[in-house]
Amino acid sequence: MKKRRCFYLTAVVVMTLMSICCWRLPVAAQENMTSVDNGDFGRPERTPSIFRHDAHNEKAKIDACNTCHHVYKDGKLVDNESSEDRRCADCHDLKAVGKTPSLRRAFHLRCVGCHEKIGRGPIMCGECHKK
Ligand code: HEC
Ligand code: HEC
Ligand code: HEC
Ligand code: HEC
Incomplete structure (x- = not known):
């Protein structure tokens, strides 16, 4: 049970980080230009x-x-x-x-x-x- 919760938590954190990165990329393109x-x-x-x-x-x-x-x-x-x-x-x-x-x-x-x-x-x- 504990192991499973830990897995879900990790998955949520990873997915959140990934979506933040993808969302930031195009913005950074013009910011850094x-x-x-x-x-x-x-x-x-x-x-x-x-x-x-x-x-x-x-x-x-x-x-x-x-x-x-x-x-x-x-x-x-x-x-x-x-x-x-x-x-x-x-x-x-x-x-x-x-x-x-x-x-x-x-x-x-x-x-x-x-x-x-x-x-x-x-x-x-x-x-x-x-x-
Ligand atoms: C004063 C002119 C000007 C204004 C106003 C302007 N841009 Fe740009 N932008 C440019 C030019 C020039 C380029 C480069 C285009 C090219 O290489 O063909 C560019 C490129 C971009 C790129 C691509 C960046 C890359 O590295 O590929 C994005 C995204 C962008 N602009 C978004 C915006 C957004 C959103 C706004 C309004 C908030 C905006 N621009 C307002 C002139 C402007
Ligand atoms: C989706 C196509 C398209 C893109 C992308 C585009 N243009 Fe144009 N542009 C046109 C067309 C079509 C005309 C001719 C309009 C007419 O019939 O007079 C034009 C006309 C112009 C003119 C002369 C008329 C005016 O608005 O003063 C300038 C200057 C110009 N473009 C600058 C730019 C710059 C700089 C960029 C990139 C930041 C850009 N254009 C991106 C299609 C585009
Ligand atoms: C306000 C800024 C600005 C001024 C002032 C300006 N240019 Fe440009 N010029 C640009 C931009 C933006 C481009 C698009 C490509 C780039 O970044 O060089 C360009 C493109 C060019 C190009 C085509 C690309 C190349 O290098 O072969 C030439 C040639 C050029 N300019 C020559 C001139 C000459 C000559 C003058 C003075 C009479 C001048 N420019 C003044 C912004 C400027
Ligand atoms: C709608 C008006 C407008 C357009 C379009 C515009 N500029 Fe400017 N630009 C300004 C003004 C206003 C300033 C002075 C800002 C200040 O320093 O107070 C300026 C300043 C600059 C400067 C000196 C300040 C600096 O950042 O080094 C450069 C270089 C420049 N512009 C390049 C460009 C190029 C390249 C384009 C086209 C892709 C462009 N500008 C399109 C209004 C404009």
Whole structure:
């Protein structure tokens, strides 16, 4: 009887730990992100741009994930949906396709575009692509 209870207890503890780990993994991915991966560019000309995902968005007070992780349906921006489960490169090719800007342009429009518009955040090449 005692042995059995001990087994169940251990099982419960192990399962709880496992579910916590699985739940934490995707969160940690963006928490620990310090730059934007440039692997999709084949032979990148620059260093990967600095981007401390969570710290950046907190400091810049950006609440809506779809400010960057947007969703389009039938050529229209969808208000309350976001696409953080997708890479920008899943939809943006190295070359522009119709109204969909190229991957490089998509990043620069989004990142540099906001900094320019609100007058905060880096706009010089070497501030993001550090030597
Ligand atoms: C606000 C930050 C920011 C600024 C400022 C910026 N970039 Fe980028 N750039 C990015 C991001 C993000 C990417 C996506 C891939 C990466 O991390 O490098 C990118 C991608 C690129 C790429 C394609 C990848 C490669 O290395 O070949 C080039 C080339 C590039 N930038 C050049 C420039 C040049 C030139 C300037 C200045 C005129 C500039 N960037 C300014 C953020 C920035
Ligand atoms: C200022 C722009 C911006 C905002 C706002 C933003 N993200 Fe991101 N996020 C990015 C970029 C850029 C990447 C890298 C995408 C790529 O490599 O294609 C990324 C990647 C991710 C990833 C994948 C991490 C990895 O390592 O694979 C997750 C998950 C994520 N974001 C979740 C979120 C959530 C949740 C929110 C809202 C609370 C959010 N993001 C808001 C720009 C942003
Ligand atoms: C699910 C597909 C999809 C994903 C993922 C996606 N985009 Fe887009 N994006 C589009 C489409 C489609 C358009 C063209 C919209 C139109 O018809 O004008 C677009 C347009 C844009 C534009 C120009 C219009 C605007 O909103 O200013 C920028 C900038 C942009 N994307 C940046 C990004 C960045 C940065 C990421 C990753 C954080 C990203 N996109 C992820 C599909 C996507
Ligand atoms: C909606 C507006 C907005 C968007 C989109 C945005 N930023 Fe920023 N960014 C800011 C603001 C505001 C600051 C200044 C925050 C502060 O330090 O007070 C900033 C600061 C920064 C800094 C300097 C601080 C640091 O963390 O080193 C970097 C680098 C940066 N942004 C990179 C990026 C990149 C790369 C992207 C695109 C993936 C991006 N930003 C998209 C608003 C934005």
